[in-house]
Amino acid sequence: RKEVEQDPGPFNVPEGATVAFNCTYSNSASQSFFWYRQDCRKEPKLLMSVYSSGNEDGRFTAQLNRASQYISLLIRDSKLSDSATYLCVVNEGGTYKYIFGTGTRLKVLA
Amino acid sequence: DTGVSQDPRHKITKRGQNVTFRCDPISEHNRLYWYRQTLGQGPEFLTYFQNEAQLEKSRLLSDRFSAERPKGSFSTLEIQRTEQGDSAMYLCASSWGQGEETQYFGPGTRLLVL
Secondary structure, eight states: SEEEOHHHHHHETTTOOOOEEEESSSOOOOEEEEEEETTTTTTTTEEEEEOTOOOTTTTEEEEEEEETTEEEEEEEEEGGEEEEEEEEEEEEEEEOEEEEEEEEEEEOOO | SSSSSSOSEEEEOOOOEEEEEEEEOOTTHHHHHHHHEEEOOOEEEEEETTEEEEEOOTTTTOOEEEOOGGGGEEEEEOSSSSSGGGOOOEEEEEEOBBOOOEEEOOOEEEEEOO
């Protein structure tokens, strides 16, 4: 089993749609969780950290389920500019080594 | 621009040659990371530094790869005797540490080994 797994997509959704991505991780000792966004041929940039209680930033909501070892990202009211690859990132339990998933590609269609 | 910078941005080399990449992190950041990314994959961890100390190195990294961060400032990544399989984007990232783990990435160095 991969340390961090994501559905590579692509997810093709119309503007205004709600879309959700899941990411599973294998190390139960992991403590830090993030979603990064990567545009084509650009470097990754932090979208949001994921906290135990869940957190929201505008149209984006992140959730953590420690029991099932997955994190999720919900995007509401999708915009064309949301088209990108979304990378799930998890630390290797107790360390500052970070494992990235393969990314989930999102295309928002007009 | 006070972000993470990397040099060169592109490198084409012949198999068997040595290459060296440089990363300048955000000045007050004490952690520095190197990753490798190939098409359709997420960044793959290579190594990281806390100040000048190299704290972890991926077991996937062969002996041909070495990284340094003298004086805890800029870092270099050297690949000796390059192979075609080394062709990838090499990304550097830095973070403040001190409880703040957000990583800021540089634009990357794209390596092509012919």
